[in-house]
Amino acid sequence: MSDSSGSVLLTDWYQLTMLQAYFDEGMAETAVFECFVRSLPPGRDFLIAAGLEQLLQYVETLRFTPLELDWLAGQHRFKPAFLDYLRDFRFCGDIDAMPEGTLFYPNEPILRVTAPIAQAQLIESRLINLVHFQTVVASKAVRCALAAPGKRLVDFGFRRTHGGEAGLMAARACYLAGYDGTATVQAGMRFGIPVFGTMAHSYVEAHATEVEAFEHFARSQPDNVVLLIDTYDTEAAARKVAALAPRLAQQGIRIGSVRLDSGDLAAHARAVRAILDAAGQQGIGIFCSGNLDEDELRCLLAAGAPIDGFGVGTRVDTACDSPYLDCVYKLQEYAGTARRKRSTGKATWPGRKQVYRCYAADGRFDHDVVALLDEPPPAGEPLLQSCMRQGQRVGAAVTLAQSRDHVAAQLRRLPATRPYRVEISPALQDLAQQLDREEH
Amino acid sequence: MSDSSGSVLLTDWYQLTMLQAYFDEGMAETAVFECFVRSLPPGRDFLIAAGLEQLLQYVETLRFTPLELDWLAGQHRFKPAFLDYLRDFRFCGDIDAMPEGTLFYPNEPILRVTAPIAQAQLIESRLINLVHFQTVVASKAVRCALAAPGKRLVDFGFRRTHGGEAGLMAARACYLAGYDGTATVQAGMRFGIPVFGTMAHSYVEAHATEVEAFEHFARSQPDNVVLLIDTYDTEAAARKVAALAPRLAQQGIRIGSVRLDSGDLAAHARAVRAILDAAGQQGIGIFCSGNLDEDELRCLLAAGAPIDGFGVGTRVDTACDSPYLDCVYKLQEYAGTARRKRSTGKATWPGRKQVYRCYAADGRFDHDVVALLDEPPPAGEPLLQSCMRQGQRVGAAVTLAQSRDHVAAQLRRLPATRPYRVEISPALQDLAQQLDREEH
Numbered sequence: 110m111s112d113s114s115g116s117v118l119l120t121d122w123y124q125l126t127m128l129q130a131y132f133d134e135g136m137a138e139t140a141v142f143e144c145f146v147r148s149l150p151p152g153r154d155f156l157i158a159a160g161l162e163q164l165l166q167y168v169e170t171l172r173f174t175p176l177e178l179d180w181l182a183g184q185h186r187f188k189p190a191f192l193d194y195l196r197d198f199r200f201c202g203d204i205d206a207m208p209e210g211t212l213f214y215p216n217e218p219i220l221r222v223t224a225p226i227a228q229a230q231l232i233e234s235r236l237i238n239l240v241h242f243q244t245v246v247a248s249k250a251v252r253c254a255l256a257a258p259g260k261r262l263v264d265f266g267f268r269r270t271h272g273g274e275a276g277l278m279a280a281r282a283c284y285l286a287g288y289d290g291t292a293t294v295q296a297g298m299r300f301g302i303p304v305f306g307t308m309a310h311s312y313v314e315a316h317a318t319e320v321e322a323f324e325h326f327a328r329s330q331p332d333n334v335v336l337l338i339d340t341y342d343t344e345a346a347a348r349k350v351a352a353l354a355p356r357l358a359q360q361g362i363r364i365g366s367v368r369l370d371s372g373d374l375a376a377h378a379r380a381v382r383a384i385l386d387a388a389g390q391q392g393i394g395i396f397c398s399g400n401l402d403e404d405e406l407r408c409l410l411a412a413g414a415p416i417d418g419f420g421v422g423t424r425v426d427t428a429c430d431s432p433y434l435d436c437v438y439k440l441q442e443y444a445g446t447a448r449r450k451r452s453t454g455k456a457t458w459p460g461r462k463q464v465y466r467c468y469a470a471d472g473r474f475d476h477d478v479v480a481l482l483d484e485p486p487p488a489g490e491p492l493l494q495s496c497m498r499q500g501q502r503v504g505a506a507v508t509l510a511q512s513r514d515h516v517a518a519q520l521r522r523l524p525a526t527r528p529y530r531v532e533i534s535p536a537l538q539d540l541a542q543q544l545d546r547e548e549h
Numbered sequence: 550m551s552d553s554s555g556s557v558l559l560t561d562w563y564q565l566t567m568l569q570a571y572f573d574e575g576m577a578e579t580a581v582f583e584c585f586v587r588s589l590p591p592g593r594d595f596l597i598a599a600g601l602e603q604l605l606q607y608v609e610t611l612r613f614t615p616l617e618l619d620w621l622a623g624q625h626r627f628k629p630a631f632l633d634y635l636r637d638f639r640f641c642g643d644i645d646a647m648p649e650g651t652l653f654y655p656n657e658p659i660l661r662v663t664a665p666i667a668q669a670q671l672i673e674s675r676l677i678n679l680v681h682f683q684t685v686v687a688s689k690a691v692r693c694a695l696a697a698p699g700k701r702l703v704d705f706g707f708r709r710t711h712g713g714e715a716g717l718m719a720a721r722a723c724y725l726a727g728y729d730g731t732a733t734v735q736a737g738m739r740f741g742i743p744v745f746g747t748m749a750h751s752y753v754e755a756h757a758t759e760v761e762a763f764e765h766f767a768r769s770q771p772d773n774v775v776l777l778i779d780t781y782d783t784e785a786a787a788r789k790v791a792a793l794a795p796r797l798a799q800q801g802i803r804i805g806s807v808r809l810d811s812g813d814l815a816a817h818a819r820a821v822r823a824i825l826d827a828a829g830q831q832g833i834g835i836f837c838s839g840n841l842d843e844d845e846l847r848c849l850l851a852a853g854a855p856i857d858g859f860g861v862g863t864r865v866d867t868a869c870d871s872p873y874l875d876c877v878y879k880l881q882e883y884a885g886t887a888r889r890k891r892s893t894g895k896a897t898w899p900g901r902k903q904v905y906r907c908y909a910a911d912g913r914f915d916h917d918v919v920a921l922l923d924e925p926p927p928a929g930e931p932l933l934q935s936c937m938r939q940g941q942r943v944g945a946a947v948t949l950a951q952s953r954d955h956v957a958a959q960l961r962r963l964p965a966t967r968p969y970r971v972e973i974s975p976a977l978q979d980l981a982q983q984l985d986r987e988e989h
Binding site: 123127129131140180184226235239241272275277292295297298304306312314332333339341370372373428433440444449451 | 554556558559560561562563564565566567569570571573574576580582617620624626666670673674675677678679681682685705707708709710711712713714715716717718719732733734735737738744745746747748749750751752753754755757758759765766768769770772773779780781782810811812813863864867868869872873874876879880883884888889890891892893894895988989
């Protein structure tokens with residue numbers, strides 16, 4: 110597909126019709142929207158905020174191109190004066206957000222946009238689209254990192270992610286969450302993520318024999334020999350590797366590891382380990398892949414399977430047990446007045462808010478407080494930080510490596526008990542009750 | 550994110566290291582790969598092939614850019630002669646595929662690539678990435694079309710799809726499957742899909758009263774007035790709409806419909822219908838959204854809820870019950886010899902194959918036969934058709950509208966019994982057994 114990842118038309122039609130209405134009415138006061146997740150899906154104790162960098166890039170470069178304006182004009186739904194106004198449309202608002210990699214909980218704003226209402230409104234769809242998905246994947250991938258400490262974890266999921274951008278963002282989110290790298294080449298080029306690879310069954314099958322395939326591959330990639338051994342018979346292939354290793358060693362080529370991709374991985378890993386060890390090849394590692402997720406990793410390691418690393422793909426990159434979060438972006442204030450949606454099951458906490466994290470004496474998370482920005486700040490570390498003012502970035506640039514370290518540091522401070530307590534400040538509760546008494 | 554949707558580096562690292570090895574070994578014979586899905590996920594009786602158009606665009610334009618080659622050179626893993634070879638790398642192979650919109654079943658090849666092995670190998674990752682996701686969504690979305698015949702169905706899912714490309718491809722796959730349109734503006738511009746929209750809660754909240762919001766919006770978009778009525782109190786808002794409608798009618802503005810987005814949709818729809826009807830507003834339709842999927846649609850309609858259309862989003866666009874398929878692309882022949890992977894649980898049917906669909910006397914699907922391409926063709930309609938020869942498209946261009954009609958026509962011929970029978974021809978079974986006896 111040709112490019113559209115930066116297109117302003119990656120939005121919902123109603124954003125444009127609402128913009129036309131705001132334009133017609135002359136409604137241009139400041140709106141405050143906040144982005145949050147309403148609830149934790151089953152199997153998640155916390156979530157990880159991700160995707161802010163892509164969001165900031167999007168709002169910085171947001172423009173209607175002449176081609177897009179022509180197309181919109183051709184829909185005969187917008188007035189010429191409004192289309193003229195779109196021609197010069199820019200995002201000039203403020204954004205405050207939790208830094209990428211921050212652990213968060215339901216109903217905590219992770220991002221606040223303060224801007225003239227049309228600007229804050231238009232970006233809603235793509236804002237959620239960018240922040241939601243990386244948050245979904247990082248919050249799943251971190252569970253693999255927690256399940257397999259000290260093991261190499263590589264994102265193998267590109268092919269079954271939901272499109273090209275999904276593949277890139279999944280690689281980024283997995284690395285943020287603690288993976289060692291990805292197989293997706295473009296993610297390496299784009300984000301500087303370490304790239305790993307092995308070989309495919311097709312490579313083995315294209316050769317007359319497995320040994321020939323192994324030997325040719327090792328000669329071609331002598332610095333990174335990972336041999337896939339489950340194409341025909343895993344243990345038979347392991348014996349071939351054990352016999353080949355000394356021969357390659359004489360040529361100065363070391364086999365790094367073998368990969369298992371099917372069958373009972375724990376049983377195969379044990380059998381292969383025994384074969385390699387018996388041949389004096391303790392240095393060859395065992396790398397596993399195939400339908401893995403945090404539960405499978407935990408089972409394999411609990412069973413004592415001698416596995417050194419994992420290629421984790423589809424199940425994490427699609428977050429298959431919870432492929433979406435109830436992630437929303439809601440108007441909390443307009444023209445200086447707090448606003449509250451009261452729809453059944455979807456009521457929001459009104460006003461501009463801040464999240465304060467309180468730590469226990471041992472340094473672990475104790476609880477969070479969601480409070481109004483303008484009330485006397487409660488104890489705790491404020492989590493939302495300014496990152497954009499009047500459309501310009503503020504604060505020091507944050508690298509992906511720094512965000513990854515931020516995740517790792519918080520994982521050492523995870524609370525010992527669950528569920529985690531998130532308090533709503535009394536002033537915020539009062540404001541909500543007060544708004545509920547108003548007529549609309 | 551800046552563009553990368555056409556990048557050749559949207560691939561796995563091992564494709565490049567295998568290409569280097571093929572290059573070193575002088576392996577350039579013709580390979581035949583086929584793409585298929587190993588099994589139906591729960592809750593699917595059939596799948597719908599989709600994404601072929603995007604795949605053909607990708608292979609037609611596949612190039613290594615100077616920037617990409619520089620980056621690869623900087624990884625110090627590839628030899629200069631190989632990088633030179635990549636500079637002129639093009640896809641010059643053949644592709645045969647089921648036309649988009651074709652219903653298919655497990656283990657049936659939906660696409661065959663015949664090309665020098667490096668070309669067929671390199672495209673694997675992005676090929677699956679492009680074909681898999683649209684197939685996932687079309688196969689889910691068609692269930693909504695079947696559950697709600699005659700109702701307007703609009704894709705509302707962009708914001709929670711897995712990235713921008715996912716949003717566009719989901720909109721396309723839903724339309725292919727039978728939806729009436731999408732809310733995603735770029736999908737309208739790109740694919741010519743009809744675009745629909747309503748209004749958001751934020752629009753209502755930004756106004757002092759609901760009536761003011763409704764009236765302003767109607768004036769601004771007089772040709773397409775859909776009013777969202779669940780921001781505060783659904784039935785109260787319905788009464789306001791009933792009172793507003795005659796006033797707007799005097800100005801020549803007709804309210805098209807109201808939208809419900811929360812609570813017990815069936816109960817609210819009934820109450821709202823009664824309020825509108827009592828006010829003589831039988832012409833105002835009821836449109837519903839909010840966490841819908843085929844099961845919810847079926848329940849609402851079975852309960853007789855007076856709903857005229859649905860905005861279906863997240864649950865279908867992420868295919869939340871089965872967000873991925875076991876979709877693979879496997880080497881079936883190299884240098885004129887059939888190949889077969891034998892990994893536990895992942896064995897493949899070898900050789901170049903064709904799928905034949907056999908119909909019953911009443912025109913319905915009866916069963917399919919998977920056979921070798923070079924055996925005497927069994928009865929039935931061959932489903933894979935040539936679409937590319939030596940890198941050039943062949944055959945008439947197929948429009949998205951034609952593919953959508955193709956889906957609709959097949960839905961009228963769905964088999965009455967399940968599971969559907971897919972036969973493997975005796976010659977194909979013989980070939981597989983013969984390969985299993987070979988040593989590797």
